[in-house]
Amino acid sequence: MTGMRIYSGKRQPLRHIFAALLTAAALAAAAVFAAQTGEASDERARQAAEDTIRRAMVTCYAIEGFYPSSLDYLCEYYGVAADERFVVEYEAFGGNIMPQVTVIFRGGSAV
Numbered sequence: 001m002t003g004m005r006i007y008s009g010k011r012q013p014l015r016h017i018f019a020a021l022l023t024a025a026a027l028a029a030a031a032v033f034a035a036q037t038g039e040a041s042d043e044r045a046r047q048a049a050e051d052t053i054r055r056a057m058v059t060c061y062a063i064e065g066f067y068p069s070s071l072d073y074l075c076e077y078y079g080v081a082a083d084e085r086f087v088v089e090y091e092a093f094g095g096n097i098m099p100q101v102t103v104i105f106r107g108g109s110a111v
Contacts, residue, residue, distance in 0.1 A: 042105070049086055050103040056080045057099060066095035 053071070056078040060068050071090040074080040082088065089102040 046086060046103050049083055050101060053080055053101050067092065067099055
């Protein structure tokens with residue numbers, strides 16, 4: 001039987017360990033990427049909600065000549081819908097001063 005090679009089998013455990021480490025590293029990298037993508041998507045949603053409220057305030061001022069005194073006014077007359085993921089802090093100072101708006105995630109912090 002010439003040409004036949006017989007391996008002692010000592011290299012097999014090293015290959016399996018290397019493959020397992022490589023797979024674990026790839027899974028960890030994928031998990032980090034997915035977490036970052038989700039955070040970016042959440043931030044875009046938060047920013048979009050804040051921008052929608054600001055546009056509705058400016059529209060109200062342009063049409064009616066005053067800024068709305070509450071978020072409820074914007075919801076009722078300008079179709080602003082509240083997303084349950086967010087808490088909106090709306091501080092009105094007067095009819096001719098733009099209200100301060102802060103949108104945060106429930107249980108989170110303002111960005």
